[in-house]
Structures are given as C-alpha cells and as structure tokens.
Amino acid sequence: MPDNSSYLVVPSSVLWLLGFAVVSISILIIATMVLRARRLRSGMHAAGATEPTGSLLPEFEKNGQSAAASLVQWSPETLRHILAKELPDAQVIVVSNREPYIHNRKGDDIQLVVPASGLVSALEPITRACAGTWIAYGGGSADRLVVDENDRVEVPPDSPSYTLRRVWLSEEEQQGYYLGFANEGLWPLCHIAFTRPIFRASDWESYEAVNRKFADTVVAEARNERPIVLVQDYHFALLPRMIRERLPEAIIITFWHIPWPNSEVFSICPWREKILEGLLGSSIVGFHTQFHCNNFIDSVDRFLESRIEREDSAISYGGQISLVHAYPISIEWPPAHLGKLPDVAQCRRRIREKFGLAEDVKLCVGVERLDYTKGILDRFDALDELLKLHPEWIGKVALLQIAAPSRGTLPAYQQLYEECLHRADDINQRYGREGYTPVLMVTEHYSQVQVYEIYRAADVCMVTSLHDGMNLVAKEFVAARDDEQGVLLLSMFAGASKELLEALIVNPYDAATMGDALLQALTMSQEEQRQRMQRMREIVRDNNVYRWAGSMLLDAARLRKRVAVDRAVGAAPAAPGNVISLLDRKRVAAL
Structure with a gap:
C-alpha cells in the first residue's frame, strides 16, 4: 500500500474555484484581444483611413486590399481606372442643391461665377473625372439663357467634361424647401450651436415637393435602370427613397455633409421617421466621422422597426439593406488654384498692401460663410483675450475675417451679421489706433483663387467652428502652404480635428484658453511650424478628395457585383442588398 502522507489533499470546492479562475482569465484575455481589434478599426476611421466593406461582403475582398488602399496615390486617373475596371459603362449622377457654375447677368453680359463652397470644391473635380451628370438648382439670373432645350449645359466652359442639368424652383419652393425646412429646421437641428430649429408644416410640404421634383429629374437623366447616384446633403433626405421606388437597381450613395445629432436631439424633428425612411432608400449612407455614423444608427434604432448589424454598420429596413x-471628405490635391498664384512672399506683400498691414504685424485669418455655426464671435473673443492679457501684442497682430453673406433673409443670420459688426467695432475702438485696426471684417464673396492667396499670406488660420461635419477651410489652408509655414488653430468640434492632429486643437467655447493657444501660434518657431505642417500636408495629400470619392465608388462596385452574383445563382436580387443575400449568407458561411 503506498504511503499517501506526502500528498496534498485539495478540497473539491478549491479545485472548482481554481478552474473558474482559469476560465475567467481566458475570457478576459479573449475579450481584451477583441476590444483591441475593434479599437484599431475605429482608429482607422478616426484617422481618415477608409476600411473597405469586406467585413460585410467577404466574397469581394481582394488580397491585401485594406492595406493597399492606404498606399494608393489617389488622383483623377485613379477614379477613371476604378470606373473603367470596376464599374464599366456606369453612369454617375451627382445631385446637390448648389450648382458648380452659376450664370448671372451683368449689364448686357453674362458673368460666370464659381461659388466658394466646400461641397462644390470637393465634388467638382470628381464629376470632371467621372464625366458624369450634375443635377442642381439653377438659381443664377442668366442660368436659363445658357441651357439647351433639355435644361443642360456642358461645363467647365473652357474645357467641357461633364453635363450640368439645372432644375427650376419657384420662389415659394425655394422659400419653403431651402430657407425654411432645410436651413431653419434641419441645419440648426444637426449643429449644436444653440439656435432653436423652426419647423413648419408648409415648409415640410415644399421640402417633399422639391425632393420629388429632383427625383423626377434623376429618373429622366438616367440612361438605364442601374445608375450610380451620389445624393448630397441635408436638402435631400427624402430623395433616396423616391429614387429607389422608381429605379430599384440603382446604387444610391447619400453623403450627409453636416453632423448627425444624437437620437434625443433628432427626436425634436416632427417628421423624424420619414427622414430616416427616406435616407434608408440609400445603398450607402455616408458621414464624415464614425461618431456621426453611430448617432444615425442610434436614431434608426430608436424610431424605426429595423434590423441593425452594428459590427458591419448595416441597417435592414423594408427588405433592403443600407450600409452606414x-x-x-477632403480637397483636390494638389489644388488647381495654386498654379494661378505667385510664391508665398509675393502673396504676403499683396495682401498686406491691400489691407494696409505693416510688415511686422502678424496676420490671422478666418474664411467662411457668415454662419452662426462657424464661431466667428468666439474668434473675436479669443483675440480680445489675447490683447487684454498681453497688451504688448497691440499693434502687432490683426485678424482678417472673410465672411461671405449667407441666407441673409433669415432672422438668425441677420442678427449674427449685426453682432459681428458690433463686436469688431468694439475691439477696434478699444485697441485700434492710427494705422492699426485689430479686426478687419470683410463681408464679401471671394473667389477660391483669392481665398488661397489669403491662406498663403497668413501667419495663423483660425477655424473655430462650434460644430462642423468636416470643415474644408482647415485642409485648404494646409494645402496652400507649400512653404511649410503657418499655424492652424482648429476647433475640437470640427471633423478635421480627428485627422489634423498637429494643429493647435481648441475649445471655441473657452475664450481664455483659445487666447492662450493664439499666443502659442503667434510665437511658434519656424522649425516647429515646419514639422507640424509637413505632417498635416502628408495627411491631406494622402486622404484627398479622390480617395473620398474612390472609396465610395469601390463600395458601390462591390454592391453591384453582389447583385450580379445573386442573379447568377438565381437568388432574390439584392437591390442594393436584400438582407437575405448579405447578412444571412454571412452567418451561414460562418457556421
């Protein structure tokens, strides 16, 4: 009989506890690995990287495609290659409220105007590269005079490469749809700028009617039943569903250029369900940041009976699936406007002569529409704080504010205009003197070439948005500075702050801290400016507007191929994605 005196007798309860601990530690390790993977994927989105939709459509994932996307040099040629290889014979239709070229009467002549719009500057080079059709409201005083019998005109005028199809709206339609529901309702609703949204039943009726009119135009312009339609912004929340009803095989990509609020704020809108239903007519709904995507998904989850795959950012509603x-968004690289301008030194001399600035005065600039979301008053407060706490800068720094008039018939914009003039006058009276004006307020429209000249002349660019989807001024300033000098002071509430981390990130609601950041910008060494600007220019170059458009077109190609696969195997067509043919197949494949 063996001697058992040397063996340790362990109670079964202790063994059970040890086993439980081992299992718990294993679960914790696995959960940590999963969490890190998800954070990595979220980090890619925050940094501006575009993750292909291969997680939802594994059969279309090509070897190394995710890694290769960040190595591609995105250009017009890249887009043309995508269209030729992935979307042969595809018709690209862009829909926006604002048109890329406006024809106005000037005496007996017709003047061509290119609006200073972030949306236009982003989409115009894309439409050129795709040789597509751009559908927009024709609001110019001479717009009707230059179109053909089908309301079309070829643009750009000097080298036509795509078709502009104009839609005509009555004064009542423009008042209700654009100034009313879109800009007194949706605009303040989506921007946290503490301006109360106004909703009127008559405005909603105009909004529905105008969306229907644009849907009719899209159908009329479509050469077949499978166009790729790029719907732009909050003016057309109902349009995707209206197009889907008549062109069920179309690939509809809706891009929402402004923020999407959380579901509690969105609940204010009386027609919230109809807006969500309209947007879910899209094959893909796009936003600038993952945060806005999450807010949209939460809104759908709260107000519609739908099926949501959060891991894949996919929503199934009414038998169709929409990817979110x-x-x-970004800008053209390199900006075409730079080729029309002299070097930085000459731009600097010209701007200083124009505005009467001495050579030793540091120039800060702000460039945007006159809008209460842009933080113009807060920018003035930051300068006030700087001059109050550091009087040695009086006479040594000036702020040139370019504020293009916008929506001037709306009371909120009239009030903002008056407040800006009053605040500028107050600062100028307290700190100004002979030959020195601290705030130069210019409420005029400037062309993009003029704006780029101002960027090149500036020491500091102030982007102090209270809430913004992206804000392309920040990226334009960076792109304009091929001398690798200048400092970008950027609001934490602009989407661009998630990418341009080398900017001085500020809270525009904190005037004192923003004043300190302005002092840091004004005293920053040239070497530090160069290091920061080099990195930001790399980001804007690599994540340019062609990558933005190319990523959406690649996702459109995958969806179109999915439809072709469904047809080949005799499955119910995914138009653009029957939930059975996508999400359920993914689950079956995983079993």
Whole structure:
C-alpha cells in the first residue's frame, strides 16, 4: 500500500474555484484581444483611413486590399481606372442643391461665377473625372439663357467634361424647401450651436415637393435602370427613397455633409421617421466621422422597426439593406488654384498692401460663410483675450475675417451679421489706433483663387467652428502652404480635428484658453511650424478628395457585383442588398 502522507489533499470546492479562475482569465484575455481589434478599426476611421466593406461582403475582398488602399496615390486617373475596371459603362449622377457654375447677368453680359463652397470644391473635380451628370438648382439670373432645350449645359466652359442639368424652383419652393425646412429646421437641428430649429408644416410640404421634383429629374437623366447616384446633403433626405421606388437597381450613395445629432436631439424633428425612411432608400449612407455614423444608427434604432448589424454598420429596413460608413471628405490635391498664384512672399506683400498691414504685424485669418455655426464671435473673443492679457501684442497682430453673406433673409443670420459688426467695432475702438485696426471684417464673396492667396499670406488660420461635419477651410489652408509655414488653430468640434492632429486643437467655447493657444501660434518657431505642417500636408495629400470619392465608388462596385452574383445563382436580387443575400449568407458561411 503506498504511503499517501506526502500528498496534498485539495478540497473539491478549491479545485472548482481554481478552474473558474482559469476560465475567467481566458475570457478576459479573449475579450481584451477583441476590444483591441475593434479599437484599431475605429482608429482607422478616426484617422481618415477608409476600411473597405469586406467585413460585410467577404466574397469581394481582394488580397491585401485594406492595406493597399492606404498606399494608393489617389488622383483623377485613379477614379477613371476604378470606373473603367470596376464599374464599366456606369453612369454617375451627382445631385446637390448648389450648382458648380452659376450664370448671372451683368449689364448686357453674362458673368460666370464659381461659388466658394466646400461641397462644390470637393465634388467638382470628381464629376470632371467621372464625366458624369450634375443635377442642381439653377438659381443664377442668366442660368436659363445658357441651357439647351433639355435644361443642360456642358461645363467647365473652357474645357467641357461633364453635363450640368439645372432644375427650376419657384420662389415659394425655394422659400419653403431651402430657407425654411432645410436651413431653419434641419441645419440648426444637426449643429449644436444653440439656435432653436423652426419647423413648419408648409415648409415640410415644399421640402417633399422639391425632393420629388429632383427625383423626377434623376429618373429622366438616367440612361438605364442601374445608375450610380451620389445624393448630397441635408436638402435631400427624402430623395433616396423616391429614387429607389422608381429605379430599384440603382446604387444610391447619400453623403450627409453636416453632423448627425444624437437620437434625443433628432427626436425634436416632427417628421423624424420619414427622414430616416427616406435616407434608408440609400445603398450607402455616408458621414464624415464614425461618431456621426453611430448617432444615425442610434436614431434608426430608436424610431424605426429595423434590423441593425452594428459590427458591419448595416441597417435592414423594408427588405433592403443600407450600409452606414464614414468617408472623411477632403480637397483636390494638389489644388488647381495654386498654379494661378505667385510664391508665398509675393502673396504676403499683396495682401498686406491691400489691407494696409505693416510688415511686422502678424496676420490671422478666418474664411467662411457668415454662419452662426462657424464661431466667428468666439474668434473675436479669443483675440480680445489675447490683447487684454498681453497688451504688448497691440499693434502687432490683426485678424482678417472673410465672411461671405449667407441666407441673409433669415432672422438668425441677420442678427449674427449685426453682432459681428458690433463686436469688431468694439475691439477696434478699444485697441485700434492710427494705422492699426485689430479686426478687419470683410463681408464679401471671394473667389477660391483669392481665398488661397489669403491662406498663403497668413501667419495663423483660425477655424473655430462650434460644430462642423468636416470643415474644408482647415485642409485648404494646409494645402496652400507649400512653404511649410503657418499655424492652424482648429476647433475640437470640427471633423478635421480627428485627422489634423498637429494643429493647435481648441475649445471655441473657452475664450481664455483659445487666447492662450493664439499666443502659442503667434510665437511658434519656424522649425516647429515646419514639422507640424509637413505632417498635416502628408495627411491631406494622402486622404484627398479622390480617395473620398474612390472609396465610395469601390463600395458601390462591390454592391453591384453582389447583385450580379445573386442573379447568377438565381437568388432574390439584392437591390442594393436584400438582407437575405448579405447578412444571412454571412452567418451561414460562418457556421
């Protein structure tokens, strides 16, 4: 009989506890690995990287495609290659309220105007590269005079490469749809700028009617039943569903250029369900940031009976699936306007002569529409704080504020205009003197070439948005500075702050801290400016507007191929994605 005196007798309860601990630690390790993977994917979105939709459509994922996307040099040629290889014979239709070219009467002549619009500057080079059709409201005083019998005109005028199709709206339609529901309702609703949204039943009726009119135009312009339609912004929340009803095989990509609020704020809108239903007519709904994607998904989850796959950012509603993805918008690289301008030194001399600035005065600039979301008053407060706490800067720094008039018939914009003039006058009276004006307020429209000249002349660019989807001024300033000098002071509430981390990130509601950041910008060494600007220019170059558009077109190609696969195997067509043919197949494949 063996001697058992040397063996340790362990009670079964202790063994059970040890086993439970081992299992718990294993679960914790696995959960940590999963969490890190999800954070990595979220980090890609925050940094502006575009993750292909391969997680939802594994059969279309090509070897190394996710990694290769960040190595591609995105250009017009890249877009043309995508269209030729992935979307042969595809017709690209862009829909927006604002048109890329406006024809106005000037005496007996017709003047061509290119609006200073972030949306136009982003989409115009894309439409050129795709040789597509751009549908927009024709609001110019001479717009009707230059179109053909089908309300079309070829643009750009000097080298036509795509078709502009104009839609005519009555004064009543423009008042209700654009100034009313879109800009007194949706605009303040989506921007946290503490301006109360106004909703009127008559405005909603105009909004529905105008969306229907644009849907009719899209159908009329479509050469077949499978166009790729790029719907732009909050003016057309109902349009995707209206197009889907008549062109069920179309690939509809809706990009929402402004923020999407949380579901509690969105609940204020009386027609919230109809807006969500309209947007879910899209194959893909795009936002600038993942945060806005999450807010949209939460709103759908709260107000509609739908099926949501959060891991895949996909929503199934009414037998169709919509992907909800982040596509950080950007600008053309290199900007075409730079080729029309002299070097930085000459731009600097010209701007200083124009505005009467001495050579030793540091120039800060702000460039945007006159809008209460842009933080113009807060920018003035920051300068006031700087001059109050550091009087040695009086006479040594000036702020040139370019504020293009916008929506001037609306009371909120009239009030803002008066407040800006009053605040500028107050600062100028307290700190100004002979030959020195601290705030130069210019409420005029400037062309993009003029704006780029101002960027090149500036020491500091102030982007102090109270809430913004992206804000392309920040990226334009960076792109304009091929001398690798200048400092970008950027609001934490602009989407661009998630990418341009080398900017001085500020809270525009904190005037004192923003004043300190302005002092840091004004005293920053040239070497530090160069290091920061080099990195930001790399980001804007690599994540340019062609990548933004190319990412959406690649996702459109995958959806179109999915439809072709469904047809080949005799499955119910996914138009653009029957939930059975996508999400359920994914689950079956995983079993």
